Amino acid sequence: MAHAESLTRALQSARIAFFDYVPDRPRDPQTLAGTLGLAGTLEWVGTHFGIRDLDSRGLDAVADAVLAEDRESFLGVFRPGQGTARGGEFRISPADGRVTFLYCDANVDMGEDGHPARIVGTLHDVTARHRFEDRLSDTLREREMLLAVIDACPISITVSNGRLPDLPLIYANRTFETLTGYGRDEVLGRNCRFLQGPNTDPAVVQAIRETVAAGVQAEIRLVNYRKDGTAFLNRLVLAPIHDEQGALTAYLGLQADITDEARREDAERQRQRIEAMGRMMGGVAHEINNLLQPVTLLTEELIARHSGDADRAYLDVVLNCALSARRIIGDLLAFSRPGSRRAERLLADDLLRDALVLVRKAVGPGILTELDIRDGGIAVRADRTAFTQVLLNLAGNAAAAMAGAGVIQIVLRAHPPDGAPQAWRSARIDVVDTGSGMDRKTVERAFEPFFTTKPVGQGTGLGLSVAYGLVKEMGGEIILDSAPGRGTTASVLLPEAPQEDAKPRETPKPQEIPKEDDHHVHHTRH
Amino acid sequence: MSTILVIEDVPSVMLSLRIVLEGAGHAVQCATNGEDGLAALRRGGIDLVVTDIWMPGTLGSSVIAEGRRIAPGTGFLAITGGAPNGSVTPDQLARDGADFGADRILFKPFQRHELIAVVTDMTAAPGA
Ligand SMILES: Nc1ncnc2c1ncn2[C@@H]1O[C@H](COP(=O)(O)OP(=O)(O)OP(=O)(O)O)[C@@H](O)[C@H]1O
Ligand SMILES: [Mg+2]
Numbered sequence: 001m002a003h004a005e006s007l008t009r010a011l012q013s014a015r016i017a018f019f020d021y022v023p024d025r026p027r028d029p030q031t032l033a034g035t036l037g038l039a040g041t042l043e044w045v046g047t048h049f050g051i052r053d054l055d056s057r058g059l060d061a062v063a064d065a066v067l068a069e070d071r072e073s074f075l076g077v078f079r080p081g082q083g084t085a086r087g088g089e090f091r092i093s094p095a096d097g098r099v100t101f102l103y104c105d106a107n108v109d110m111g112e113d114g115h116p117a118r119i120v121g122t123l124h125d126v127t128a129r130h131r132f133e134d135r136l137s138d139t140l141r142e143r144e145m146l147l148a149v150i151d152a153c154p155i156s157i158t159v160s161n162g163r164l165p166d167l168p169l170i171y172a173n174r175t176f177e178t179l180t181g182y183g184r185d186e187v188l189g190r191n192c193r194f195l196q197g198p199n200t201d202p203a204v205v206q207a208i209r210e211t212v213a214a215g216v217q218a219e220i221r222l223v224n225y226r227k228d229g230t231a232f233l234n235r236l237v238l239a240p241i242h243d244e245q246g247a248l249t250a251y252l253g254l255q256a257d258i259t260d261e262a263r264r265e266d267a268e269r270q271r272q273r274i275e276a277m278g279r280m281m282g283g284v285a286h287e288i289n290n291l292l293q294p295v296t297l298l299t300e301e302l303i304a305r306h307s308g309d310a311d312r313a314y315l316d317v318v319l320n321c322a323l324s325a326r327r328i329i330g331d332l333l334a335f336s337r338p339g340s341r342r343a344e345r346l347l348a349d350d351l352l353r354d355a356l357v358l359v360r361k362a363v364g365p366g367i368l369t370e371l372d373i374r375d376g377g378i379a380v381r382a383d384r385t386a387f388t389q390v391l392l393n394l395a396g397n398a399a400a401a402m403a404g405a406g407v408i409q410i411v412l413r414a415h416p417p418d419g420a421p422q423a424w425r426s427a428r429i430d431v432v433d434t435g436s437g438m439d440r441k442t443v444e445r446a447f448e449p450f451f452t453t454k455p456v457g458q459g460t461g462l463g464l465s466v467a468y469g470l471v472k473e474m475g476g477e478i479i480l481d482s483a484p485g486r487g488t489t490a491s492v493l494l495p496e497a498p499q500e501d502a503k504p505r506e507t508p509k510p511q512e513i514p515k516e517d518d519h520h521v522h523h524t525r526h
Numbered sequence: 527m528s529t530i531l532v533i534e535d536v537p538s539v540m541l542s543l544r545i546v547l548e549g550a551g552h553a554v555q556c557a558t559n560g561e562d563g564l565a566a567l568r569r570g571g572i573d574l575v576v577t578d579i580w581m582p583g584t585l586g587s588s589v590i591a592e593g594r595r596i597a598p599g600t601g602f603l604a605i606t607g608g609a610p611n612g613s614v615t616p617d618q619l620a621r622d623g624a625d626f627g628a629d630r631i632l633f634k635p636f637q638r639h640e641l642i643a644v645v646t647d648m649t650a651a652p653g654a
Contacts, residue, residue: 289607294542300638
């Protein structure tokens with residue numbers, strides 16, 4: 001008996017119970033109706049798990065403590081049925097209200113009548129394990145959610161292992177893949193420098209190296225390359241992650257493609273510079289105009305008085321200089337003038353064809369102009385004269401860059417601006433030459449008034465600044481794309497004019513090709 | 527022959543205007559600022575006023591507004607080369623149809639024949 005007692009104590013402290021259950025022979029189903037059919041002899045050793053009246057009521061007492069939802073699994077163990085070994089889990093909530101998870105492991109001896117004769121087994125409190133598993137799965141779920149969030153984040157995120165030499169990547173999110181075109185499996189384990197390329201500034205690479213060596217945070221702009229070789233300006237934020245001891249464990253990298261942003265900033269800077277210069281020019285013009293006034297009037301007065309004179313020729317020179325100066329001042333102001341001229345709503349293709357008549361005469365022999373209208377029918381608001389002047393200036397530059405011999409391609413197409421609603425379009429006119437091209441420094445300064453690389457007497461350096469002002473007045477912009485040796489593309493973007501103030505072209509030319517499929521290329525040699 | 531009052535702060539411009547206008551047979555009175563110009567107008571006998579617009583002190587446009595009250599029958603010709611601070615340029619004014627309240631406007635630097643044509647026109651006009 002001492003033996004049984006100590007066994008009971010041991011089982012109690014281990015929260016285990018042993019049972020031996022001999023069910024009553026089932027009599028007729030009538031008697032069973034309304035009961036759970038759990039009548040029988042129950043021997044129970046070990047903990048009662050807080051179940052009351054176990055000794056007197058037997059399995060019915062257990063059944064009462066089982067949570068309603070788990071009743072089926074409980075009955076699956078103890079009620080007569082098929083199979084000889086049963087196991088299952090169910091929860092009980094005895095009077096004290098605490099829920100206990102019980103795991104039951106049972107062995108069934110089948111009687112000759114096909115009903116269980118005896119069921120022997122153990123019951124085990126597995127609440128603690130359950131609680132742990134719950135917490136574990138919560139943690140896992142949280143981690144998974146966090147990873148999913150980071151993965152879906154619209155910012156490119158990478159993590160490098162800071163404990164290994166050369167900081168190999170151990171994580172890259174989906175945006176990194178879309179940004180760079182590299183798959184995760186291609187990049188994990190490598191240092192992120194595979195994104196660098198020919199135009200990556202070595203000084204910036206050095207700065208990254210120093211940042212990482214110092215284990216500090218930094219924001220760096222550098223030229224990176226996608227898998228397909230295209231370059232983009234990357235705003236890279238590097239942030240170290242340290243462990244509790246302060247040792248570097250990882251480096252977080254955030255990458256953002258700021259190519260367009262940088263381009264816009266650049267254009268804005270240039271615009272501001274030109275506008276400031278325009279204001280200055282306006283002030284200078286006022287002074288010069290006042291100085292030219294007496295030069296002009298008095299010279300003319302003298303010419304009138306010395307009409308038959310030998311000195312008259314000198315006076316003509318003075319007057320011509322004054323008049324040239326007046327013209328230059330006028331040109332100079334053209335690029336800084338705000339407000340509108342006689343802007344009309346015109347089809348870009350019509351505008352272009354009209355302007356080309358003059359342009360072809362102006363560019364000189366040896367220059368071939370090709371007009372390629374890819375998208376016809378885009379209406380813009382523009383002043384014909386101003387537009388012609390713009391095209392003249394651009395074509396003049398193109399012709400000069402090709403030393404007077406070559407092909408200028410002029411392409412008109414629709415241009416959807418980035419980020420703008422689909423309905424909003426521009427007419428984009430590209431003036432493409434295969435001339436000398438410009439280096440970066442020249443492109444940067446090309447719009448400045450008086451900036452010229454032409455020999456003295458050949459260019460005033462006003463062509464592009466005038467064109468810039470005129471196009472700005474039409475609500476558009478000019479963009480230069482050039483590289484030495486490759487040639488230059490000057491693009492004029494004119495916003496599409498809304499339908500409201502539609503003014504049809506006065507006299508449609510009968511020989512005109514239908515606008516819709518106007519892919520014709522005109523070749524004209526002068 | 528008419529009597530023309532020229533209001534202009536730049537001496538060399540004033541000189542050239544006077545020479546040309548006198549050469550065309552007109553009598554010229556000179557004022558180097560708006561106040562002096564208005565004083566001359568009050569004395570009477572002026573057929574035509576030629577005034578600069580941007581001058582220190584009273585602006586040409588004010589001179590014209592005030593001058594019309596003083597001498598209702600007088601013609602006003604504005605001449606300008608744009609604003610000294612660059613905020614307004616002559617071609618811009620031309621486009622905007624700016625007239626500063628004047629009957630006619632010439633943008634500096636204009637030529638001798640332009641000036642003579644406008645002045646002849648204005649002094650021949652009925653009521654001038
Ligand atoms: N298509 C082009 N190809 C190569 N360089 C160009 C091109 N267009 C412009 N440039 C460069 O930009 C400079 C400025 O051009 P811009 O038209 O303003 O003046 P310019 O042609 O030198 O003189 P202007 O037009 O007043 O006669 C040019 O001198 C040239 O160096
Ligand atoms: Mg040029």
